[in-house]
Amino acid sequence: MADIFKALADPTRRAILDELAERNGQTLFEICSRLAARHRLSSSRQAISQHLDVLEAAGLIETRREGRYKFHHLDTRPLRHLADRWLGTDSQEDP
Helix, strand or coil: HHHHHHHHHHHHHCCCCCCHCCCCCCCCHHHHHHHHHHHHHCCHHHHHHHHHHHHHCCEEEEEEEECCCCEECCCCCHHHHHHHHHCCCCCCCCC
């Protein structure tokens, strides 16, 4: 769970998740382009790739390789587990 919080602590990684939530299955080039155009983030491709590695290690994204390209997909299951832990969505409702 600490990996999830570490991944979410960085604003660039949150912007990456926002972009994948809006349009899933993007390549590194597409993510970099969208971050530059929409969030004014001019990080290098290597830096964005490292952010993607952190997100993948935390279970927040999954990658799929297709030929030369690697596609990144948002996985919200770890976030649901966090919500269930503190909000008790699977247990009783608030009084």
